[in-house]
Amino acid sequence: MSRSKNPQARFCVFAGPTNHRIRNTARTQCREGVFLRIARVFILIALFLIPVIGIAGRSDKSGTAAAPELVLPVGASSIALGGANLAFISGIEAMYWNPAGAVRGEHRYNATVSHMNYFSDIGIEYVAFSTHVEDVATLGVSAKALSVGEIPVTTADYPDGTGEIASPSFITLSGLFSRMVTDKISFGVAGSYIIEKMEKVSAQGIAFTAGLQYWGLGGIDDLSLGVVVRNIGPALQYDGEGLVYTGELNDMLFPPSQYNVESTSDDLPSTIEVGLGYQTQIGNDLNAEWTAAFQNNNFSADEYKSGLTIRFLDRFSIRGGYTFSQEEGGHEYLFGSSFGIGMRTAIEQVELQFDYCFRSQKYFSYNHVVTLRFGME
Numbered sequence: 001m002s003r004s005k006n007p008q009a010r011f012c013v014f015a016g017p018t019n020h021r022i023r024n025t026a027r028t029q030c031r032e033g034v035f036l037r038i039a040r041v042f043i044l045i046a047l048f049l050i051p052v053i054g055i056a057g058r059s060d061k062s063g064t065a066a067a068p069e070l071v072l073p074v075g076a077s078s079i080a081l082g083g084a085n086l087a088f089i090s091g092i093e094a095m096y097w098n099p100a101g102a103v104r105g106e107h108r109y110n111a112t113v114s115h116m117n118y119f120s121d122i123g124i125e126y127v128a129f130s131t132h133v134e135d136v137a138t139l140g141v142s143a144k145a146l147s148v149g150e151i152p153v154t155t156a157d158y159p160d161g162t163g164e165i166a167s168p169s170f171i172t173l174s175g176l177f178s179r180m181v182t183d184k185i186s187f188g189v190a191g192s193y194i195i196e197k198m199e200k201v202s203a204q205g206i207a208f209t210a211g212l213q214y215w216g217l218g219g220i221d222d223l224s225l226g227v228v229v230r231n232i233g234p235a236l237q238y239d240g241e242g243l244v245y246t247g248e249l250n251d252m253l254f255p256p257s258q259y260n261v262e263s264t265s266d267d268l269p270s271t272i273e274v275g276l277g278y279q280t281q282i283g284n285d286l287n288a289e290w291t292a293a294f295q296n297n298n299f300s301a302d303e304y305k306s307g308l309t310i311r312f313l314d315r316f317s318i319r320g321g322y323t324f325s326q327e328e329g330g331h332e333y334l335f336g337s338s339f340g341i342g343m344r345t346a347i348e349q350v351e352l353q354f355d356y357c358f359r360s361q362k363y364f365s366y367n368h369v370v371t372l373r374f375g376m377e
Contacts, residue, residue, distance in 0.1 A: 004089055008341070010201050012155075013141060015346050017114035018175070018182075029235055033059045036201055036250075036327075038300060044310075045206065048310035050173075051076065052060050052077045053187075053285040054147075056359060060143070061317060063250070064266065064299060065267060065268065065269035065270075066203075066205070066236035066267060066268055066269075066313050067172075067194050067196065067205065067207070067231075067236055067268055067269065068173060068234065068264075068267035069144065069146045069170045069171075069194075069267050070172065070192065070197075070230075070231045070268065071099060071148065071230075071231070071271070072116075072118070072144075073096070073097075073116075073373055074093075074096050074114050074116070074124065074126040074144060074371075075093040075096065075097070075112070075126075075275070075354045075369075075370065076114065076340055076342075076356055076369040076371040077093060077114075077319060077357070078097050078098075078212075078346055079210075079321075079338060079340070079344055079357050079359055079369050080307070080319035080320065080321055080338050080339060080340025080355070080357035080359075080365070080369075081137055081305075081307025081308075081319055081320075081321040081338070081340075082273060082305040082307045082321025082323040083097065083289060083293065083305050083307075083321070083323065084291040084292055084293040084305035084306050084307040084321060084323075085097065085275070085277070085289075085291045085293075085307060086211075086213075086227070086228055086252075086273055086274070086275030086277075086291070086293050087213060087224040087228075087275045087276055087277030087291060087293075088101075088224055088279065088289055089101040089224055089226070090104035090105055090106075090289060091104070091106065091107075091110060091130075091210055091373070091375070092103035092105060092111070092112050092129075092131025092140065092197065093111040093112065093130055093371075093372060093373070094128045094188070094211075095130065095140050095142055095174065095176050096126075096128075096142070096144075096174075096180070096190075096191060096203055097175055097210045097216070098184040098188070098213060098226050098228050099177075099178050099190045099213040099228075099229070100178060100187050100188040100212050100213040100226070101178070101186065101188070101211070101213055101226070102130060102138045102176055102178035102188055103132070103137065103138040103178040103179055103180055103188065104180075104186060105130070105132070105138065105184050105349065105375070106212070106351075106375060107132075107272075107273055107375030107376055107377055108131060108132045108201055108376065108377040109130075109131050109132075109376040109377060110128075110129070110130045110131070110140075110374065110375050110376075111128065111129045111130075111373070111374045112126075112127070112371060112373045112374070112375070113126070113127050113170035113371070113372050114126040114127075114369065114370065114371040114372075114374065115369070115370050115371075116367055116368070116369045117367060117368045117369075118367060119361065119365070119367070120145065121148070121149045121169070122146065122148050122149070122227045123146075123147045124144065124145075124146055124147075124179040125145045125147065125201065126143070126144045126145075126146070127142065127143055127321065128140060128141065128142035128143075129137050129141055130176060134178070136179040136217060136354055137178055137179040138177075138179070139175075139176060139177060139178075140175070140176035140178075140186075141173075141174065141175055142173070142174045143171065143172070143173050143174075143248060144171070144172045144233030145169070145170065146171075146172050148165050148167075148168050148170075149167070149218055150165045150166070151165070151166050151167070151168065152164070152165060152166075153165065153199060164262075165261065166198065166199040167327070168196075168197065168198040168199070169195070169196070169197045170195075170196050171194075171195040171196075172192050172194055172195070173192065173195070174190050174191065174192040174193075175190065175191050176188065176189075176190045177190075180261065181197075183212050184214060184216045185212065185213070185215075186212070186213045187209050187210075187211070187212050187213075188210070188212075188277065189208065189209065189210045189211075190207050190208070190209045190210075191206065191207070191209075192206065192207045192208070192209070192231075193205075193206055194206065194236065195372035196205060196238075197339070198235075198238075198242075199242055199278070200240050200241050200242030200313075201238045201239065201240035201241075201242040201263075201358035202238065202240050202241060203236050203237060203238045203239070205233060205234060205235075205236040205268070207231045207232065207233035207268050208231075208232050208233055208235070208321055208336070209230045209231060209232070210228070210229050210232075211226065211227065211229075212226070213225070213226050214226075214322035222280060223276070223278050224276070224277045224278075224279070224281045225274075225276060226273075226274070226275040226276075226277070226293075227273070227274050227275075227278075228271075228272075228273040228274065228275075228297050228300070229270075229271075229272055229273075230270060230271045230272075231268045231269055231270045231271065232268070232270055234255070234268075234308045235265040235266055235267050235268070236265065236266055236267075236268065237263055237264070237265035238263040239263070239299070241244050241260045242260070242262055243263060244258055244259070244260050245258065245259055245260075245261060246258050246259075251319040267298070267299075267300050269297065269298065269300075270298045271295055271296060272295075272296045272298050273293055273295045273296070274293065274294050275289065275291060275292060275293035275294070275305075276291070276292055276293075277289060277291040277292075278290050278291075282310075285312055285313050286304070286310065286311065286312055287310075287311050287314075288308065288309065288310050288311075289309040289311075290306075290307070290308050291303045291305075291307045291308075291309075292304075292305065292306045292307075293305040293306075299360060300325075301326050301333070302323070302326070303323055303324070303325045303333075303360070304323070304324045305321065305322070305324075306321060306322055307319065307320065307321045307322075308319035308320050308321070314344070315343065315344050315345070316341075316343055316344075317340075317341065317342035317355075318340075318341055318343070319338075319339065319340040319341070319357065320337070320338070320339050320340075321337070321338045321339075322337050322338070323336060324336075324338060325337075332362070334361045334363070334364075335359060335360065336360050336363050337359075338357055338358065338359040338360065338361050339346075339357060339358060340355060340357030340358070340369075341355070341356055341357075342354065342355040342356075349376055349377070350373070350374060350375070350376055351374070351375040351376075352373070352374060353372070353373040353374075353375075354369055354370075354371070354372055355370075355371040355372075355373070356368075356369065357369045
């Protein structure tokens, strides 16, 4: 394997009568080198941002971000840990929390379905599928839908309602790429297509999430680091016939004409998250995982998370977590403690995992989350 002498080149060049197996090995090493450079850049960016994100939280902007469904969590096991499991999460549930962990799953084919009873009649439905392509990466797709039921239509002329009923829809479609860079470092990226529709107006947009995991941090096998930069993309803006009005100019001899009201564009709810995890063995049949994370939000106050998992025979799990956020500037944080359980079993060649959790919140009843996961090979 040789590298081009052109300093602008960024590709490996293979030439000469090399053996086919040697050439394939060289190509593989070249690809790994490219991904390792990407991971190093990602680590440098994260290390640069860590010292400054502690003062970047904007509680005064709460509720002003576009596409809030992007930050609505999925997956019972991770929600039970307060969302702190950035460093250890693996498999298909990592597609949302930290794309870098998806490649660390135990199975070649994975699928999951999840339901959350958010509050009132609002529910969150989630489905995902992933597969591991040998010597390439783990690839996946997912869909998340926010169901809000039916809402009476009101207008400026009819503030008490027109008699019509609207059914808003908020859908996020995502794709995943996750790969091992070295035996300790993994990197992943997820791209999401946002679809929002409310009666006669709609909006579409894209968002990207990138994550990294470093297992064996500082030479300690049981210590891991997770870093995620979430929801990076252009601002979202509504458009449609619902923003077209008919008006007339006073004292002018012109017939009424239509005009379009241009809605404002709003930024996505981007976050930067850094997490640590440590696992230890407790006797022959029990092991424990402690995780903690810091989340900087560009549209709300920062969050501090912690979670603990106790596993028995790698088949039964008990989880608990807590999330804290400073309440200032009129910002009020709704969530706090969370608890959950998990069970794993196998039916022939298919492994099944059931997870349940409930999360406390102010003013409303608990969030209840149920998740089923399937794995093969």
